[in-house]
Amino acid sequence: MKSENKSQKCPLDKLSALSKEISGFQSTDVSFELNELTLSILDSIPHALIGLMDRRVIFANKAVESIFGWRPEELIGKSTRKIYRNDKDYEEIGRRFYPILERQRTYSEEFICCHKNGSEIICLVSTSRIGESLKGKMIIATYVDINRVISAEEAILQAHNELELRVHERTLELNKTNEGLKNEINERRRVENALRESERLLAHIIDFLPDATFAVDLKGRVITWNQAIEEMTGISAEYMLGKGNYEYALPFYGIRRPILIDLTLKSDVEFEKEYFFIHKERDVLIVETDVPCVKGENLHLWGKASPIYDSDRNIVGAIESIRDITERKRMETQLQKSRKELQLLSAQLLKAHEDERKRVARDLHDTIAQNLATIKVLLNNKLGQMGRNEEASEISIEAIIAVVQGSIEEIRRIMSDLRPPLLDDLGILAAIKYYCLEFQEIHKNIYLEDQIDIKESEIPPALKIVMYRILQEALNNIVKHSQADSINLLIQKNKDGLEMVIADNGIGFDSAEIFSMENAKKGLGLIGMKERAELSNGSFAIESKKDVGTTIRISWHV
Numbered sequence: 001m002k003s004e005n006k007s008q009k010c011p012l013d014k015l016s017a018l019s020k021e022i023s024g025f026q027s028t029d030v031s032f033e034l035n036e037l038t039l040s041i042l043d044s045i046p047h048a049l050i051g052l053m054d055r056r057v058i059f060a061n062k063a064v065e066s067i068f069g070w071r072p073e074e075l076i077g078k079s080t081r082k083i084y085r086n087d088k089d090y091e092e093i094g095r096r097f098y099p100i101l102e103r104q105r106t107y108s109e110e111f112i113c114c115h116k117n118g119s120e121i122i123c124l125v126s127t128s129r130i131g132e133s134l135k136g137k138m139i140i141a142t143y144v145d146i147n148r149v150i151s152a153e154e155a156i157l158q159a160h161n162e163l164e165l166r167v168h169e170r171t172l173e174l175n176k177t178n179e180g181l182k183n184e185i186n187e188r189r190r191v192e193n194a195l196r197e198s199e200r201l202l203a204h205i206i207d208f209l210p211d212a213t214f215a216v217d218l219k220g221r222v223i224t225w226n227q228a229i230e231e232m233t234g235i236s237a238e239y240m241l242g243k244g245n246y247e248y249a250l251p252f253y254g255i256r257r258p259i260l261i262d263l264t265l266k267s268d269v270e271f272e273k274e275y276f277f278i279h280k281e282r283d284v285l286i287v288e289t290d291v292p293c294v295k296g297e298n299l300h301l302w303g304k305a306s307p308i309y310d311s312d313r314n315i316v317g318a319i320e321s322i323r324d325i326t327e328r329k330r331m332e333t334q335l336q337k338s339r340k341e342l343q344l345l346s347a348q349l350l351k352a353h354e355d356e357r358k359r360v361a362r363d364l365h366d367t368i369a370q371n372l373a374t375i376k377v378l379l380n381n382k383l384g385q386m387g388r389n390e391e392a393s394e395i396s397i398e399a400i401i402a403v404v405q406g407s408i409e410e411i412r413r414i415m416s417d418l419r420p421p422l423l424d425d426l427g428i429l430a431a432i433k434y435y436c437l438e439f440q441e442i443h444k445n446i447y448l449e450d451q452i453d454i455k456e457s458e459i460p461p462a463l464k465i466v467m468y469r470i471l472q473e474a475l476n477n478i479v480k481h482s483q484a485d486s487i488n489l490l491i492q493k494n495k496d497g498l499e500m501v502i503a504d505n506g507i508g509f510d511s512a513e514i515f516s517m518e519n520a521k522k523g524l525g526l527i528g529m530k531e532r533a534e535l536s537n538g539s540f541a542i543e544s545k546k547d548v549g550t551t552i553r554i555s556w557h558v
Contacts, residue, residue, distance in 0.1 A: 044215075044307065044308040044309065044319050045061065045063070045206075045321075047142040047144060047209075047321070048060075048061065048063035048064040048066070048067045048068075048142060048144070049063065049140065049205060050080070050141045050142075050143070051130075051138075051139075051140055051141075051205060052080065052138065052139050052140075052141060053136050053137065054136055055079060055094065056077060056080070057075040057076050057080060058076065058077075059072075059205070060072035060075045060076060062158075064083075064143070066145075067113075067115075067121060067123070067145050068082075068113065068114075068115055068116055068121070068143075069115050069116030069117055070082060070083070070116050082116075083113050085112065085114040085120065089111075089112065089114075093111055093125070096109060097109070097139075098134065098137065101127060101128075101129045101139060102134050105128060105129060106127065106129075107127050108124060108126040108127070109124075109125055110122060110123070110146065111123055111125050121145055122145075122147060123143045123144060123145060123146065124143070124144040124146055125142070126141070126142045126210045127139050127210075128141075128209065128210050129208070130204055130208055140205050142209070142210070163191065164311075167184075167187065167188060167191060170188075206224055206226050208226075208227065209228060209321070210228060211228055211321040211322060211323050212226070212228040212229035212231075212233075212321065212322040212323070213226045213228065213229060213319065213320070213321045213322070214226065214229050214240075214248060215317055216244075216318055217316065218265070218315070218316060218317055220246065222240050222241055222242065222244075222248055223241070225237040225240045229322065232251075232294060232322065232324065233251035233252070233295070234251070235251050246258065246259075246262075251293075252291040252301075253292065253293065254292065260275075260303045260305045261318045261319070261320040263305070264283065264305045264306055265318050275289045283306055283307050284304065284305070285304070285305050285306070286302075286303070286304050287302070287304075288300065288302050288303075289301060299324055299326045300326045301322055301324060301325065301326075302322070302323045303320055303321065303322045303323075304320065304321045305318060305319065305320035305321075306318065306319060371410070372407065374403050375407075378400045382397075382400070420468065423464060423465065423468060427456045427464070428464040428467060428468060429452055429454075429456050429459075431468060432450070432467075432471060432489075432491070436450050445485060446478075446479070446484065446485055449486075449487070449488050450489040450490075450491075451488070451490045451492075452491045452492075453490075453491070453492040453493070454492055454498065458498070460558055462536065463536055463538075463556060463558070466532050466536045466538075467491075467500060467554075469532060470554060471489070471502065473528060473529050474525075474529065474552055475487070475502075476525065477525045477526070478504050478506065478550075481506070481509075482507060482550065483507050484504035484505050484506030486504065486505045487502070487504050488501075488504075489502055490502075490503075496555065497555060497556050498555070498558050499553065499556075500553075501552070501553050501554075502552045504549050505548075505549040507546065508544045508545045508547060508549055508550055509544050509546065510544070526542065529552070529554075533556075536556065538554055538555060538556040539554070539555050539556075540552075540554055541553045541554075
């Protein structure tokens, strides 16, 4: 009997010991649940994220399904060839991105990708290598569908719930058999290790996102602060993590105040009015706004924020991504300004063409037409006298020839205004010299000194008429507006190319005021010269001071 009791006691002791072990292991459930928060942060990132090693997918969030139609589990372990139209595109994006990522941490470019159903998608592909080098071709890539706002639930949450269900089912089996209990312990340990690895990978992904990104909990305390936002603000994650009371607003506004990430947690109509642009897509907010003091600079930023949910869809915090679009906005503003200037200039040029046609028509009517009419009358009279055989002619042939000669000279003058013949016959330098002599002859009260230190062969043919017209317009402007009595003209070859400088000692003006839209009509001559220079791949600069004079400098790289 004693031996039987002893033999029965051993299995019971083992079962008790295993029960204690699983009871102790169940305390790790707290850790396990906490990992759900970090996975939820990854799910809440509004970009489609793919982690790659040697061009194979090692991680993908559910946002990829809203863009490409592939579920994350269909991509993990597979080549990224699935999301491109053909082998050629697959090889092309590799040739574009990987050499650049060898030299720098991040790179972005638009590229045509492919949906699971075969349709094409234009994406902004933003990549960031993991680590200091491109070892193993480990990168994180974000894909943004430019044609729509991505809004989808995260596939990883479903996978996590399925895994949790399997763990729960295995846990129930532990109560049935001793062997099942051991297997479930091992399975849960494996899951815990996987979750720790997933958490580490999540930290890497967020840290290497190309956009400045941070997250807060429900109490407004910072729980994530990645490298990009460290670089943007100059504030380290070590300092910022755990801080609350709107500490994250200080690097942007210099004061503690709500910002976009707070709007995802609590709506505020008055606060929304502070943004130039705000767009809502379900619980995702997208804005553009100016911020006054990022490292002492006034920047124009694009921001995107959304809540963070736990596995029960309860809001546990919020996440925001920020992008500096100051240069893009500056270029857009400059483009709009250039378009308005171009429209005004086009209208003025059309008017100038009509005025020129009117002037030529007037010149032809007042001189050539009158002279031809006079010649006709004189010839008719001369023929009448010759028909009557009159010996003493009152009309001499010399008088008719004089009228004809005057007409020829007037035609040459009109032709010279339209296109100087010297330019085609003797070249630009001779044409400029002759024009300066004519200018000096007409405007005797203005001293014109020309210094030409360049050879005819050093001037490209396409630039010759451009230089001549700019010189004409510049000298006409000086005569009309400057009240100058001295002009210096310099044409020379320098180390950068060809340069033409026209300077006067006139009354000067405010160049910024002349080039403004309100005074663009007054400065049409200057705008025309600027357009001629820039259309010929040159640069135009003007310096002017009131009561001192004006200097126009045009340079071409030849």
